[in-house]
Amino acid sequence: MIQATDCPEVVDEAGGVLEKVEERWHELPPELLVQILALVDHRTVVVATGVCSSWRQSISTGIHELSFSWCGRSVSKLVQSVAPHFLSLQSCNLRRCMYLVDPAIEAIGAHWHDLRTLDLSSGTRLTDASLYDLARGCTLLEKLDLSGCVGITEAGLVVLAECCKNLRHLNLCGCDNAGSDTALVALAQHCRSLQSLNLGWCEHITDIGVTALVIGCSDLRVLDLCGCHLITDQSVIVLSEKCHCLRVLGLHCCRNITDAAMYSLVTNSKWRTQSHLRRNGVNKPGAKSLNNSSRNNYGASHRSYTRSSTGSCSSSGSTCSTDASRLPALSKGGFDTLLGEAGGHGLVSLNLSGCTALSARAVQAVCDAFPELHTCPERTSLIISGCLNLTSVHCICVVEARRERSSRAALKAAQAFNLRNRH
Numbered sequence: 001m002i003q004a005t006d007c008p009e010v011v012d013e014a015g016g017v018l019e020k021v022e023e024r025w026h027e028l029p030p031e032l033l034v035q036i037l038a039l040v041d042h043r044t045v046v047v048a049t050g051v052c053s054s055w056r057q058s059i060s061t062g063i064h065e066l067s068f069s070w071c072g073r074s075v076s077k078l079v080q081s082v083a084p085h086f087l088s089l090q091s092c093n094l095r096r097c098m099y100l101v102d103p104a105i106e107a108i109g110a111h112w113h114d115l116r117t118l119d120l121s122s123g124t125r126l127t128d129a130s131l132y133d134l135a136r137g138c139t140l141l142e143k144l145d146l147s148g149c150v151g152i153t154e155a156g157l158v159v160l161a162e163c164c165k166n167l168r169h170l171n172l173c174g175c176d177n178a179g180s181d182t183a184l185v186a187l188a189q190h191c192r193s194l195q196s197l198n199l200g201w202c203e204h205i206t207d208i209g210v211t212a213l214v215i216g217c218s219d220l221r222v223l224d225l226c227g228c229h230l231i232t233d234q235s236v237i238v239l240s241e242k243c244h245c246l247r248v249l250g251l252h253c254c255r256n257i258t259d260a261a262m263y264s265l266v267t268n269s270k271w272r273t274q275s276h277l278r279r280n281g282v283n284k285p286g287a288k289s290l291n292n293s294s295r296n297n298y299g300a301s302h303r304s305y306t307r308s309s310t311g312s313c314s315s316s317g318s319t320c321s322t323d324a325s326r327l328p329a330l331s332k333g334g335f336d337t338l339l340g341e342a343g344g345h346g347l348v349s350l351n352l353s354g355c356t357a358l359s360a361r362a363v364q365a366v367c368d369a370f371p372e373l374h375t376c377p378e379r380t381s382l383i384i385s386g387c388l389n390l391t392s393v394h395c396i397c398v399v400e401a402r403r404e405r406s407s408r409a410a411l412k413a414a415q416a417f418n419l420r421n422r423h
Helices: 004-026 030-037 042-048 053-062 075-085 102-111 128-137 154-163 181-190 207-216 233-242 259-280 332-340 360-369 396-422
Strands: 065-067 091-093 117-119 143-145 169-171 196-198 222-224 248-250 349-351
Touching (some): 042 053, 042 065, 259 360
Parallel strands (some): 248 349
16 A cells, blocks of 8 residues: 555656656657658647647658648648648648638748648638739649639639749649639740649630640640530640640540541651650550551541551550549559650540540541550540440450450351361
């Protein structure tokens, strides 16, 4: 039994132990603390800023990535309170934070000047004030997701483009009030390094804006125009002529797109295919070839396009209605590699679903021209759903599968015939 007189001694001993433990925590090297925090969830990292001043200092200089997607209604207040403690942050995820409001972005612009990546998707309460704050304080931004931010407008996006000239990936899906020809002109003038742009369901965009964008941002690799029903063949033709590194194109529900656009993709791909093979010093057996008769007259329906007997299959993806950068058939690393390839050649994803004005002959020509477009279920990257007139379009995988089945059936028939003759 512990006597009453023993209690002060026990308390003293406990106090001494706690003091020693506290000293050990203070002696923890900042590099080790950062490595430890890299192994825990982002919520724990935020909580760790309240432990002591030395921890806050280590976190301020050592933590470069943070997510607040776990936070609910208090997300804005939390961002405002901890923003001064993460001065070296380069990547922040605020995806689907529906209670996020402008003061939180104001705090981000005031403290996170090294920010390169920011996801604000589904920030329905954000307005142009947020874009102005980002333009003032986060000029190094390279990747910005604004999809679903319905409160932003063309004016805010123009200011952002003028200040954030390093933008390479921008998602404006669903931002109908911001996605306009004027905004595209601003991006073309100031963000010439742009590689990926999602303009899905920005219904006011026309050929004027797309043409200006393509001329100014010729390094585009991914462009999603799904739901931009005002664009015509002119947009696709200028894309095929100017954007030689184009890899992903979304044209879902662009009903003004006709065969002329498809033949422009085919015609302008031919000389790039040949120059690409020459640069590599080989004539790849997997490359699909075109007849010489397809060089001119985009709309000539009588032309035939030939496919080589062997095909080259690689990972591919398709645009989706919310984010062209999230390709279902491409891993995250695969997509980053796709965008990082300076010499990337040929379409790997094309969404033509709902383009009812297209003929099977024209789309088949595109499929023949780009060996990484597939209609087979295993690696679908040529999306033609909703177009009954395109059901006859097939990639090399389907053709070879049919040929293999026919060969097997013929072999079985021959074996059965020989067996009957023996008897």
